[in-house]
Amino acid sequence: xxxxxxxxxxxxxxxxxxxxxxxxxxxxxxxxxxxxxxxxxxxxxxxxxxxxxxxxxxxxxxxxxxxxxxxxxxxxxxxxxxxxxxxx
Numbered sequence: 544x545x546x547x548x549x550x551x552x553x554x555x556x557x558x559x560x561x562x563x564x565x566x567x568x569x570x571x572x573x574x575x576x577x578x579x580x581x582x583x584x585x586x587x588x589x590x591x592x593x594x595x596x597x598x599x600x601x602x603x604x605x606x607x608x609x610x611x612x613x614x615x616x617x618x619x620x621x622x623x624x625x626x627x628x629x630x631x
């Protein structure tokens with residue numbers, strides 16, 4: 544009778560170990576929380592205007608005649624529109 548109890552206990556332990564090894568850990572996911580990425584990135588640095596070279600908090604991007612991307616501040620926006628640049 545003792546050997547039957549021993550076999551049942553060993554069988555139950557082996558099933559539990561098999562299920563524990565088969566289960567994936569929670570940190571193995573490839574999904575990244577966007578709030579965590581934004582918290583690590585912090586505030587974005589200001590970029591210089593392509594025309595006046597002053598650093599601006601917000602730039603509007605245009606495509607130049609040569610096909611390059613140009614970042615323009617609010618003061619230089621009228622120059623970009625006069626040159627008929629396409630906003631992106």
